[in-house]
Amino acid sequence: MLDYRIDTFLEVCRFMNFTKAARALNITQPAVSQHIKYLEEMYHTTFFQFQGKKMALTREGRLFLNSAKTFRHDELYLRKKLEEARKEQASLICGATLTIGDFVFPEVMRNFLLRHPETDMAMEIGNTSELLKKLDDGEIDFAVVEGYFEKDAYEYRVWSKEKFILAASPVYQFRHPPGKIRDLFGERLIVREQGSGTREVLEKNLQTQNLSISNFSRRHEISSIHVIKSLAEAGCGITFLYQAAVQKELEKGSLKEIPLEDFQVFHDFNFVWRKDSIFSEEYEEIFHEFQKLGGQMHEEEKNGIDSARAGISQ
Incomplete structure (x- = not known):
């Protein structure tokens, strides 16, 4: 179970302000300070520093932020997988940028659903930054994006x-x-x-x-x-x-x-998921299956063209 103090840390990072984080979490500012102090003492480090009146993450804070986002994503994904196991119903939620979603993935999704008709599948369309935020927040499992992204925060494989x-x-x-x-x-x-x-x-x-x-x-x-x-x-x-x-x-x-x-x-085009996820092996398997389905799609198209040419020649 994800420590609730990590949620506090993530909210402080979102606002870079203890008061705004407390308001968003509906707790007091002293409680926010206590949560952050607890985490800093647990990991023997300091997450935040002040440059004048401006609050900023330390190097250790930036490292912990990337890990905390992965912690949260993995817990939400685990909850989803446990719910699926209970209901005996699998699902897959992916994200894709517009070009990929409209012109690359439709046939891949078709082949996937033909192979796994029992799986519920959803695809979110958005720009790269929108999809990465959904990935960080655990709203999607992985994304295939065309835009630039922070490679230190994500595992990725080149799709094409x-x-x-x-x-x-x-x-x-x-x-x-x-x-x-x-x-x-x-x-x-x-x-x-x-x-x-x-x-x-x-x-x-x-x-x-x-x-x-x-x-x-x-x-x-x-x-x-x-x-x-x-x-x-x-x-x-x-x-x-x-x-x-x-x-x-x-x-x-x-x-x-x-x-x-x-x-x-x-x-x-990159297939992306949270770095250091405990489910990395599973995302690797999905990536390779999708790659094969893409290859299958192109082979089907090639065979269709060859068949058409053969029909014309006859």
């Missing part, structure tokens, strides 16, 4: 390495022949919202050239990838997306990849 491309309608009229990023600044850029992994990857790669999205004279910010693709297909602008998100459009010819000399980007 994905190509990030510039896409436009075949009939889109460029102001200048597109060869480099700077040739695009007069174009209409259709881009994901701030906080999305897709937007973050674009921004970070532009920053390597001392550029930003603001260099584009006209910008349309859209939170839906399906709407972005629809607008790009209609010739309303150009967009940067993962190739996996536009694969069908590329194959049918409604969008085309525009190669750039100075923008050749590949980015990892």
Whole structure:
């Protein structure tokens, strides 16, 4: 059972304020102080320090925070597993960023549920920071994300390495022949919202050239990838997306990849869970099963294509 004083520690870290933590926990401030003092004495260390009037974690405090988040996640996961055992009903709750959830995971989930029809499965869609918070809070078991994250706090396995491309309608009229990023600044850029992994990857790669999205004279910010693709297909602008998100459009010819000399980007999709979890072995097994199901999916698609070609040749 998780020591209730660890919950107090986590609330203090959330607010960096004893009074606000006490209010959130509905206990007195002296009680909060006693809980923190108890933990510090137990571990023979100090978790907090003051820089002027500003409260901050010590190095040991940061280390304990990562462990405390894992403790809480593991206890909530254990409670869930025990409840499942009692009811003889398995469940799996995962998180995925939008590109992965919409364009990578649906077939994997289909194959998983065909193999495990007795398992209840749920998938939460959100940006990377939202999903990591849900993971820390024990609301999801693991996540597959495209954004950047603190690797010291999480165990992760690379799910895939994905190509990030510039896409436009075949009939889109460029102001200048597109060869480099700077040739695009007069174009209409259709881009994901701030906080999305897709937007973050674009921004970070532009920053390597001392550029930003603001260099584009006209910008349309859209939170839906399906709407972005629809607008790009209609010739309303150009967009940067993962190739996996536009694969069908590329194959049918409604969008085309525009190669750039100075923008050749590949980015990892990562399968993530809390670092040092006592359930790490189980998450490893899930990861490898999902990987096989992804491979099975591609093999099924390949066989379907081969069968179709054979039918045509006959």
